[in-house]
Amino acid sequence: MAKNLELVEKQDFKIDSLISNKNAVYLIKWDGQGAMQQWEVTNQEGDSLLIDQNMHQIGFSEDYIILIDAAFKFSLNVMLYNIFPQKEDIDAFIRKLTSGVQQDSTDIYLIHRADLRPNVKQVKAKKIVIPIETVHFSVNYKNPDGIVTIFSAHNCSACPAEWLRSYDREALNPERTIRRDKVGLLAVGAMDVGQVGRVVIDAKNGTYLADRSKYYYNTSRNEAHTWGIGLYTHRDMCSADNTTDDITHIYWQSYGLRSDMLTVFIRDLYDDPKRNRKIPVPQVLEATREGSRYTIFCLETAEMTVEDFYTFDQETYFWSLQFVPRSEPRANIPPYKDGYIFTTVTVGYQQSNGMYDYQPEIWIFDATALSKGAICKLNHPDMSFGFTIHSVWTPDAQPNVNPNYKIDIKKDYDYMLKRILNKQTRREISQIFNQYVYPNF
Numbered sequence: 001m002a003k004n005l006e007l008v009e010k011q012d013f014k015i016d017s018l019i020s021n022k023n024a025v026y027l028i029k030w031d032g033q034g035a036m037q038q039w040e041v042t043n044q045e046g047d048s049l050l051i052d053q054n055m056h057q058i059g060f061s062e063d064y065i066i067l068i069d070a071a072f073k074f075s076l077n078v079m080l081y082n083i084f085p086q087k088e089d090i091d092a093f094i095r096k097l098t099s100g101v102q103q104d105s106t107d108i109y110l111i112h113r114a115d116l117r118p119n120v121k122q123v124k125a126k127k128i129v130i131p132i133e134t135v136h137f138s139v140n141y142k143n144p145d146g147i148v149t150i151f152s153a154h155n156c157s158a159c160p161a162e163w164l165r166s167y168d169r170e171a172l173n174p175e176r177t178i179r180r181d182k183v184g185l186l187a188v189g190a191m192d193v194g195q196v197g198r199v200v201i202d203a204k205n206g207t208y209l210a211d212r213s214k215y216y217y218n219t220s221r222n223e224a225h226t227w228g229i230g231l232y233t234h235r236d237m238c239s240a241d242n243t244t245d246d247i248t249h250i251y252w253q254s255y256g257l258r259s260d261m262l263t264v265f266i267r268d269l270y271d272d273p274k275r276n277r278k279i280p281v282p283q284v285l286e287a288t289r290e291g292s293r294y295t296i297f298c299l300e301t302a303e304m305t306v307e308d309f310y311t312f313d314q315e316t317y318f319w320s321l322q323f324v325p326r327s328e329p330r331a332n333i334p335p336y337k338d339g340y341i342f343t344t345v346t347v348g349y350q351q352s353n354g355m356y357d358y359q360p361e362i363w364i365f366d367a368t369a370l371s372k373g374a375i376c377k378l379n380h381p382d383m384s385f386g387f388t389i390h391s392v393w394t395p396d397a398q399p400n401v402n403p404n405y406k407i408d409i410k411k412d413y414d415y416m417l418k419r420i421l422n423k424q425t426r427r428e429i430s431q432i433f434n435q436y437v438y439p440n441f
Protein backbone atom coordinates (compact mmCIF):
# COMPACT_ATOMS: atom_id res chain seq x y z
CA MET A 1 0.00 0.00 0.00
CA ALA A 2 2.79 2.42 0.92
CA LYS A 3 4.23 1.92 -2.53
CA ASN A 4 0.86 2.64 -4.16
CA LEU A 5 0.46 5.89 -2.28
CA GLU A 6 3.94 6.91 -3.27
CA LEU A 7 2.93 6.51 -6.89
CA VAL A 8 -0.11 8.73 -6.43
CA GLU A 9 2.10 11.28 -4.68
CA LYS A 10 4.35 11.54 -7.72
CA GLN A 11 1.38 11.95 -10.04
CA ASP A 12 -0.24 14.82 -8.18
CA PHE A 13 1.78 17.62 -9.70
CA LYS A 14 1.11 16.10 -13.12
CA ILE A 15 -2.65 16.17 -12.58
CA ASP A 16 -2.35 19.81 -11.53
CA SER A 17 -0.53 20.65 -14.72
CA LEU A 18 -3.28 18.95 -16.76
CA ILE A 19 -6.01 21.25 -15.43
CA SER A 20 -6.51 24.23 -17.68
CA ASN A 21 -9.22 26.78 -18.35
CA LYS A 22 -8.23 27.20 -21.97
CA ASN A 23 -11.12 26.40 -24.32
CA ALA A 24 -9.44 23.54 -26.13
CA VAL A 25 -9.48 19.78 -26.58
CA TYR A 26 -6.72 17.66 -25.11
CA LEU A 27 -5.86 14.04 -25.66
CA ILE A 28 -4.25 12.41 -22.65
CA LYS A 29 -2.39 9.13 -22.83
CA TRP A 30 -1.55 7.04 -19.82
CA ASP A 31 -0.30 3.46 -19.77
CA GLY A 32 -1.12 2.98 -16.09
CA GLN A 33 2.43 3.75 -14.98
CA GLY A 34 4.35 6.96 -14.63
CA ALA A 35 3.44 10.34 -16.05
CA MET A 36 0.60 11.11 -18.42
CA GLN A 37 1.27 12.47 -21.87
CA GLN A 38 -0.86 15.26 -23.25
CA TRP A 39 -1.46 16.78 -26.68
CA GLU A 40 -3.67 19.68 -27.61
CA VAL A 41 -5.87 18.75 -30.57
CA THR A 42 -6.11 21.47 -33.20
CA ASN A 43 -7.73 21.92 -36.59
CA GLN A 44 -5.67 21.83 -39.78
CA GLU A 45 -4.76 25.52 -39.35
CA GLY A 46 -3.38 24.85 -35.86
CA ASP A 47 -6.23 26.57 -33.99
CA SER A 48 -7.79 25.04 -30.85
CA LEU A 49 -10.89 22.90 -31.43
CA LEU A 50 -14.05 24.47 -30.04
CA ILE A 51 -16.68 22.00 -28.93
CA ASP A 52 -20.31 23.12 -28.92
CA GLN A 53 -21.87 20.17 -27.12
CA ASN A 54 -19.58 17.64 -25.48
CA MET A 55 -17.08 14.91 -26.25
CA HIS A 56 -19.10 12.13 -24.71
CA GLN A 57 -16.96 9.33 -26.02
CA ILE A 58 -13.68 8.36 -27.64
CA GLY A 59 -13.08 5.61 -30.22
CA PHE A 60 -10.08 4.23 -31.99
CA SER A 61 -9.14 2.12 -34.96
CA GLU A 62 -5.76 0.67 -35.90
CA ASP A 63 -4.43 4.04 -37.09
CA TYR A 64 -6.89 6.71 -35.92
CA ILE A 65 -8.42 8.19 -32.78
CA ILE A 66 -12.02 9.26 -33.36
CA LEU A 67 -13.74 12.02 -31.38
CA ILE A 68 -17.23 13.44 -31.91
CA ASP A 69 -19.04 16.53 -30.71
CA ALA A 70 -21.90 14.43 -29.36
CA ALA A 71 -25.64 15.13 -29.39
CA PHE A 72 -25.59 15.34 -25.63
CA LYS A 73 -25.90 19.07 -25.25
CA PHE A 74 -24.25 20.92 -22.39
CA SER A 75 -26.51 23.92 -22.00
CA LEU A 76 -26.63 25.96 -18.80
CA ASN A 77 -30.03 24.58 -17.76
CA VAL A 78 -28.67 21.09 -17.14
CA MET A 79 -26.27 22.50 -14.55
CA LEU A 80 -28.79 24.74 -12.79
CA TYR A 81 -31.43 22.77 -10.96
CA ASN A 82 -33.63 23.67 -8.06
CA ILE A 83 -31.68 26.81 -7.22
CA PHE A 84 -34.63 28.06 -5.18
CA PRO A 85 -35.79 24.86 -3.50
CA GLN A 86 -39.52 24.13 -3.81
CA LYS A 87 -40.04 27.16 -6.11
CA GLU A 88 -40.97 25.18 -9.18
CA ASP A 89 -42.17 28.12 -11.25
CA ILE A 90 -38.79 29.84 -10.87
CA ASP A 91 -36.96 26.63 -11.78
CA ALA A 92 -39.17 26.16 -14.84
CA PHE A 93 -38.50 29.76 -15.89
CA ILE A 94 -34.72 29.42 -15.47
CA ARG A 95 -34.75 26.15 -17.40
CA LYS A 96 -36.58 27.76 -20.30
CA LEU A 97 -34.26 30.76 -20.27
CA THR A 98 -31.02 28.77 -20.21
CA SER A 99 -31.84 25.69 -22.30
CA GLY A 100 -30.88 24.97 -25.88
CA VAL A 101 -31.28 22.27 -28.51
CA GLN A 102 -28.77 19.69 -29.59
CA GLN A 103 -27.31 20.13 -33.06
CA ASP A 104 -28.85 18.21 -35.96
CA SER A 105 -25.47 17.31 -37.47
CA THR A 106 -22.29 15.76 -36.05
CA ASP A 107 -18.72 17.01 -36.16
CA ILE A 108 -16.36 14.03 -36.27
CA TYR A 109 -12.62 14.48 -35.62
CA LEU A 110 -9.95 12.03 -36.74
CA ILE A 111 -6.43 12.07 -35.36
CA HIS A 112 -3.70 9.96 -36.89
CA ARG A 113 -2.24 7.90 -34.05
CA ALA A 114 1.25 8.06 -35.59
CA ASP A 115 1.13 11.85 -35.01
CA LEU A 116 0.93 11.35 -31.24
CA ARG A 117 4.67 11.55 -30.75
CA PRO A 118 6.15 12.09 -27.28
CA ASN A 119 8.13 15.18 -28.30
CA VAL A 120 5.23 17.26 -29.69
CA LYS A 121 2.62 19.26 -27.80
CA GLN A 122 -0.04 19.62 -30.50
CA VAL A 123 -1.70 17.26 -32.93
CA LYS A 124 -3.92 18.10 -35.90
CA ALA A 125 -7.36 16.56 -36.43
CA LYS A 126 -9.32 16.22 -39.65
CA LYS A 127 -12.95 17.29 -39.28
CA ILE A 128 -15.82 15.57 -41.08
CA VAL A 129 -19.44 16.66 -40.72
CA ILE A 130 -22.33 14.23 -41.15
CA PRO A 131 -25.90 15.54 -41.53
CA ILE A 132 -27.40 13.81 -38.49
CA GLU A 133 -26.95 14.02 -34.71
CA THR A 134 -24.98 11.25 -32.95
CA VAL A 135 -24.69 10.28 -29.29
CA HIS A 136 -22.62 7.06 -29.25
CA PHE A 137 -20.49 5.07 -31.65
CA SER A 138 -18.23 2.05 -32.13
CA VAL A 139 -15.42 1.72 -34.65
CA ASN A 140 -14.10 -1.23 -36.66
CA TYR A 141 -10.51 -1.70 -35.54
CA LYS A 142 -9.34 -2.43 -39.08
CA ASN A 143 -9.11 0.66 -41.32
CA PRO A 144 -7.84 -0.72 -44.68
CA ASP A 145 -6.34 2.06 -46.89
CA GLY A 146 -7.37 4.62 -44.29
CA ILE A 147 -11.08 3.79 -44.61
CA VAL A 148 -12.62 4.11 -41.14
CA THR A 149 -16.02 2.53 -40.45
CA ILE A 150 -18.07 3.86 -37.55
CA PHE A 151 -21.35 2.40 -36.23
CA SER A 152 -23.42 5.17 -34.78
CA ALA A 153 -26.48 5.86 -32.63
CA HIS A 154 -28.55 8.78 -33.90
CA ASN A 155 -30.83 10.15 -31.20
CA CYS A 156 -32.68 12.45 -33.60
CA SER A 157 -34.46 15.25 -31.75
CA ALA A 158 -34.34 13.06 -28.63
CA CYS A 159 -32.52 14.92 -25.89
CA PRO A 160 -30.70 12.67 -23.40
CA ALA A 161 -29.31 15.68 -21.51
CA GLU A 162 -32.76 16.57 -20.21
CA TRP A 163 -34.70 14.77 -17.50
CA LEU A 164 -38.33 14.83 -16.43
CA ARG A 165 -38.98 17.40 -13.74
CA SER A 166 -41.89 17.49 -11.31
CA TYR A 167 -43.48 20.50 -13.02
CA ASP A 168 -43.30 19.03 -16.53
CA ARG A 169 -46.56 18.59 -18.42
CA GLU A 170 -47.46 15.95 -20.97
CA ALA A 171 -47.17 17.30 -24.53
CA LEU A 172 -50.31 15.54 -25.69
CA ASN A 173 -52.34 16.32 -22.54
CA PRO A 174 -50.90 19.63 -21.33
CA GLU A 175 -53.42 19.81 -18.49
CA ARG A 176 -51.69 16.77 -16.96
CA THR A 177 -48.42 17.02 -15.04
CA ILE A 178 -45.96 14.20 -15.58
CA ARG A 179 -46.45 11.04 -13.49
CA ARG A 180 -44.63 11.38 -10.14
CA ASP A 181 -42.86 8.04 -10.57
CA LYS A 182 -41.29 9.23 -13.82
CA VAL A 183 -39.60 12.33 -12.39
CA GLY A 184 -35.82 12.10 -12.80
CA LEU A 185 -35.87 9.71 -15.75
CA LEU A 186 -34.26 10.80 -19.03
CA ALA A 187 -36.66 12.98 -21.02
CA VAL A 188 -36.68 10.44 -23.83
CA GLY A 189 -39.80 11.61 -25.59
CA ALA A 190 -38.47 11.67 -29.16
CA MET A 191 -39.43 14.39 -31.62
CA ASP A 192 -38.20 12.45 -34.67
CA VAL A 193 -37.49 8.84 -35.47
CA GLY A 194 -33.99 7.71 -34.42
CA GLN A 195 -31.57 6.02 -36.76
CA VAL A 196 -28.57 3.72 -36.56
CA GLY A 197 -25.74 4.23 -38.98
CA ARG A 198 -22.72 2.78 -40.67
CA VAL A 199 -20.65 5.88 -41.35
CA VAL A 200 -17.70 5.37 -43.69
CA ILE A 201 -14.88 7.93 -43.80
CA ASP A 202 -11.78 8.26 -45.92
CA ALA A 203 -9.49 9.29 -43.10
CA LYS A 204 -6.50 10.01 -45.34
CA ASN A 205 -8.40 12.70 -47.24
CA GLY A 206 -10.80 13.63 -44.45
CA THR A 207 -13.94 12.97 -46.49
CA TYR A 208 -17.30 11.42 -45.69
CA LEU A 209 -18.11 8.59 -48.09
CA ALA A 210 -21.88 9.00 -48.36
CA ASP A 211 -22.24 6.29 -51.01
CA ARG A 212 -20.65 3.68 -48.72
CA SER A 213 -22.48 4.84 -45.61
CA LYS A 214 -25.91 3.48 -44.76
CA TYR A 215 -28.58 4.24 -42.15
CA TYR A 216 -31.42 2.15 -40.78
CA TYR A 217 -34.64 3.57 -39.41
CA ASN A 218 -38.08 2.10 -38.91
CA THR A 219 -41.29 3.87 -37.89
CA SER A 220 -43.39 0.79 -37.16
CA ARG A 221 -45.07 0.67 -33.76
CA ASN A 222 -43.79 -2.47 -32.16
CA GLU A 223 -41.48 -4.25 -34.54
CA ALA A 224 -37.77 -3.46 -34.96
CA HIS A 225 -38.52 0.26 -34.78
CA THR A 226 -36.06 3.04 -34.06
CA TRP A 227 -38.29 5.39 -32.07
CA GLY A 228 -36.06 6.65 -29.28
CA ILE A 229 -32.92 4.79 -30.27
CA GLY A 230 -30.96 4.11 -27.09
CA LEU A 231 -27.95 2.06 -26.09
CA TYR A 232 -26.45 -0.89 -27.96
CA THR A 233 -24.06 -3.75 -27.43
CA HIS A 234 -21.82 -6.03 -29.43
CA ARG A 235 -19.20 -8.62 -28.66
CA ASP A 236 -16.04 -7.19 -27.06
CA MET A 237 -17.57 -3.71 -27.00
CA CYS A 238 -15.60 -2.73 -23.89
CA SER A 239 -12.99 -5.47 -23.91
CA ALA A 240 -9.61 -4.67 -22.40
CA ASP A 241 -8.06 -7.57 -24.30
CA ASN A 242 -9.67 -7.83 -27.74
CA THR A 243 -10.10 -5.31 -30.51
CA THR A 244 -12.96 -5.79 -32.95
CA ASP A 245 -11.73 -5.83 -36.54
CA ASP A 246 -15.16 -5.91 -38.12
CA ILE A 247 -18.32 -5.59 -36.05
CA THR A 248 -20.76 -7.81 -37.94
CA HIS A 249 -23.77 -7.71 -35.58
CA ILE A 250 -25.01 -5.07 -33.17
CA TYR A 251 -27.87 -5.38 -30.65
CA TRP A 252 -29.85 -2.16 -30.43
CA GLN A 253 -32.30 -0.79 -27.93
CA SER A 254 -35.22 1.47 -28.78
CA TYR A 255 -37.11 3.24 -26.01
CA GLY A 256 -40.30 3.54 -28.04
CA LEU A 257 -42.82 6.32 -27.59
CA ARG A 258 -45.00 7.00 -24.58
CA SER A 259 -47.33 9.95 -24.32
CA ASP A 260 -46.56 10.13 -20.59
CA MET A 261 -42.83 10.62 -21.33
CA LEU A 262 -43.02 13.40 -23.95
CA THR A 263 -43.22 16.77 -22.25
CA VAL A 264 -44.40 20.16 -23.43
CA PHE A 265 -40.85 21.41 -22.78
CA ILE A 266 -39.21 18.85 -25.12
CA ARG A 267 -41.93 19.24 -27.75
CA ASP A 268 -41.40 23.01 -27.84
CA LEU A 269 -37.60 22.68 -27.96
CA TYR A 270 -37.64 20.42 -31.02
CA ASP A 271 -40.78 21.55 -32.86
CA ASP A 272 -38.70 23.43 -35.42
CA PRO A 273 -39.51 23.13 -39.16
CA LYS A 274 -35.94 24.11 -40.06
CA ARG A 275 -34.53 21.15 -38.19
CA ASN A 276 -32.97 18.34 -40.18
CA ARG A 277 -35.54 15.56 -39.69
CA LYS A 278 -37.06 12.41 -41.23
CA ILE A 279 -40.59 12.63 -39.87
CA PRO A 280 -42.71 15.81 -39.66
CA VAL A 281 -43.68 16.83 -36.12
CA PRO A 282 -47.47 16.18 -36.47
CA GLN A 283 -46.70 12.58 -37.47
CA VAL A 284 -44.31 12.16 -34.56
CA LEU A 285 -46.98 13.41 -32.15
CA GLU A 286 -49.54 11.05 -33.68
CA ALA A 287 -47.13 8.13 -33.33
CA THR A 288 -46.57 9.15 -29.70
CA ARG A 289 -50.32 9.18 -29.11
CA GLU A 290 -50.55 5.62 -30.49
CA GLY A 291 -47.52 4.60 -28.42
CA SER A 292 -44.73 2.17 -29.11
CA ARG A 293 -42.92 -0.17 -26.74
CA TYR A 294 -39.31 -0.86 -25.76
CA THR A 295 -37.61 -3.10 -28.32
CA ILE A 296 -34.34 -4.95 -28.76
CA PHE A 297 -33.19 -5.89 -32.24
CA CYS A 298 -30.17 -7.50 -33.89
CA LEU A 299 -28.78 -5.65 -36.89
CA GLU A 300 -26.26 -7.17 -39.26
CA THR A 301 -23.97 -4.44 -40.48
CA ALA A 302 -23.10 -5.53 -44.06
CA GLU A 303 -26.54 -4.69 -45.43
CA MET A 304 -27.83 -2.90 -42.30
CA THR A 305 -30.85 -5.20 -42.04
CA VAL A 306 -32.63 -6.54 -38.98
CA GLU A 307 -32.23 -10.27 -38.31
CA ASP A 308 -34.22 -10.63 -35.12
CA PHE A 309 -36.15 -8.57 -32.57
CA TYR A 310 -38.21 -8.70 -29.40
CA THR A 311 -40.76 -6.18 -28.15
CA PHE A 312 -41.28 -5.77 -24.40
CA ASP A 313 -44.67 -5.53 -22.69
CA GLN A 314 -46.21 -2.11 -22.20
CA GLU A 315 -45.19 -1.78 -18.54
CA THR A 316 -41.71 -3.29 -18.87
CA TYR A 317 -38.94 -0.68 -19.00
CA PHE A 318 -35.76 -1.87 -20.67
CA TRP A 319 -32.60 -0.10 -19.50
CA SER A 320 -29.13 -1.62 -20.07
CA LEU A 321 -27.91 -4.34 -22.40
CA GLN A 322 -24.65 -6.21 -22.60
CA PHE A 323 -23.33 -8.96 -24.88
CA VAL A 324 -21.94 -11.95 -22.97
CA PRO A 325 -20.08 -14.48 -25.15
CA ARG A 326 -20.69 -18.20 -24.67
CA SER A 327 -17.88 -19.96 -22.86
CA GLU A 328 -17.95 -22.77 -25.47
CA PRO A 329 -17.89 -21.20 -28.95
CA ARG A 330 -20.05 -22.89 -31.62
CA ALA A 331 -18.57 -23.33 -35.07
CA ASN A 332 -21.80 -22.71 -37.01
CA ILE A 333 -22.70 -19.39 -35.30
CA PRO A 334 -20.97 -16.10 -36.18
CA PRO A 335 -18.89 -15.00 -33.14
CA TYR A 336 -20.81 -11.72 -32.91
CA LYS A 337 -24.04 -13.67 -32.29
CA ASP A 338 -22.62 -16.52 -30.25
CA GLY A 339 -23.68 -15.49 -26.78
CA TYR A 340 -26.32 -13.96 -24.59
CA ILE A 341 -27.73 -10.50 -24.15
CA PHE A 342 -27.83 -9.53 -20.50
CA THR A 343 -30.41 -6.81 -19.84
CA THR A 344 -31.72 -4.85 -16.88
CA VAL A 345 -35.45 -4.17 -16.85
CA THR A 346 -38.09 -2.77 -14.54
CA VAL A 347 -41.21 -4.90 -14.77
CA GLY A 348 -44.64 -3.61 -13.84
CA TYR A 349 -46.93 -6.20 -12.20
CA GLN A 350 -50.59 -5.19 -12.11
CA GLN A 351 -52.17 -5.32 -8.66
CA SER A 352 -55.79 -6.15 -7.82
CA ASN A 353 -56.57 -2.39 -7.65
CA GLY A 354 -55.35 -1.98 -11.25
CA MET A 355 -52.19 -0.14 -10.23
CA TYR A 356 -48.70 -1.38 -11.12
CA ASP A 357 -46.02 -2.50 -8.74
CA TYR A 358 -42.55 -2.28 -10.33
CA GLN A 359 -39.73 -4.73 -9.75
CA PRO A 360 -36.15 -4.56 -11.04
CA GLU A 361 -35.11 -7.73 -12.85
CA ILE A 362 -32.33 -9.13 -15.00
CA TRP A 363 -33.49 -10.74 -18.23
CA ILE A 364 -31.12 -12.82 -20.33
CA PHE A 365 -31.75 -13.42 -24.03
CA ASP A 366 -30.22 -15.96 -26.38
CA ALA A 367 -28.41 -13.69 -28.84
CA THR A 368 -29.41 -15.99 -31.71
CA ALA A 369 -33.11 -15.94 -30.81
CA LEU A 370 -34.30 -12.63 -29.38
CA SER A 371 -37.83 -13.21 -30.63
CA LYS A 372 -38.23 -16.14 -28.20
CA GLY A 373 -38.10 -13.63 -25.34
CA ALA A 374 -35.90 -13.89 -22.28
CA ILE A 375 -34.63 -17.41 -21.60
CA CYS A 376 -33.89 -16.54 -17.99
CA LYS A 377 -35.35 -13.94 -15.61
CA LEU A 378 -33.75 -13.10 -12.29
CA ASN A 379 -34.72 -10.98 -9.33
CA HIS A 380 -33.65 -10.69 -5.73
CA PRO A 381 -35.07 -8.74 -2.79
CA ASP A 382 -31.69 -7.05 -2.25
CA MET A 383 -31.41 -5.95 -5.88
CA SER A 384 -32.85 -2.48 -6.18
CA PHE A 385 -32.63 -0.05 -9.07
CA GLY A 386 -35.05 2.32 -10.75
CA PHE A 387 -32.97 3.02 -13.79
CA THR A 388 -29.62 1.89 -15.18
CA ILE A 389 -27.65 3.18 -18.16
CA HIS A 390 -24.19 2.16 -19.43
CA SER A 391 -22.94 -1.23 -18.30
CA VAL A 392 -19.90 -3.38 -18.85
CA TRP A 393 -19.17 -7.11 -18.82
CA THR A 394 -15.97 -8.76 -17.70
CA PRO A 395 -15.14 -12.48 -18.06
CA ASP A 396 -14.05 -12.79 -14.46
CA ALA A 397 -14.90 -10.54 -11.54
CA GLN A 398 -12.51 -10.92 -8.65
CA PRO A 399 -13.40 -9.68 -5.17
CA ASN A 400 -9.89 -8.93 -3.86
CA VAL A 401 -8.11 -7.10 -6.62
CA ASN A 402 -5.30 -4.85 -5.45
CA PRO A 403 -4.42 -2.66 -8.42
CA ASN A 404 -1.03 -0.99 -8.70
CA TYR A 405 -2.65 2.38 -9.07
CA LYS A 406 -4.93 3.34 -6.24
CA ILE A 407 -6.28 6.78 -5.41
CA ASP A 408 -6.41 7.94 -1.80
CA ILE A 409 -10.11 8.90 -1.72
CA LYS A 410 -9.78 11.43 1.12
CA LYS A 411 -6.80 13.18 -0.40
CA ASP A 412 -8.44 13.24 -3.81
CA TYR A 413 -11.66 14.90 -2.63
CA ASP A 414 -10.07 17.15 -0.03
CA TYR A 415 -8.04 18.68 -2.85
CA MET A 416 -11.31 19.99 -4.34
CA LEU A 417 -13.12 20.69 -1.06
CA LYS A 418 -10.29 23.01 0.02
CA ARG A 419 -11.08 25.17 -2.99
CA ILE A 420 -14.70 25.96 -2.02
CA LEU A 421 -14.54 29.68 -1.29
CA ASN A 422 -17.51 30.06 1.02
CA LYS A 423 -16.32 28.93 4.46
CA GLN A 424 -19.66 27.72 5.73
CA THR A 425 -20.44 25.76 2.54
CA ARG A 426 -16.97 24.26 2.69
CA ARG A 427 -17.48 23.22 6.31
CA GLU A 428 -20.91 21.70 5.62
CA ILE A 429 -19.83 19.74 2.56
CA SER A 430 -16.65 18.56 4.28
CA GLN A 431 -18.76 17.32 7.19
CA ILE A 432 -20.88 15.21 4.82
CA PHE A 433 -17.74 13.71 3.31
CA ASN A 434 -16.22 13.02 6.75
CA GLN A 435 -19.38 11.45 8.08
CA TYR A 436 -20.83 9.55 5.11
CA VAL A 437 -18.18 9.12 2.43
CA TYR A 438 -14.69 8.57 3.85
CA PRO A 439 -15.63 5.90 6.44
CA ASN A 440 -16.72 3.66 3.55
CA PHE A 441 -13.24 3.46 2.06
Ligand SMILES: [Fe+2]
Pocket residue numbers: 056136390
Ligand atom coordinates in the same frame (compact mmCIF):
# COMPACT_ATOMS: atom_id res chain seq x y z
FE1 LIG B 1 -23.45 7.66 -22.88
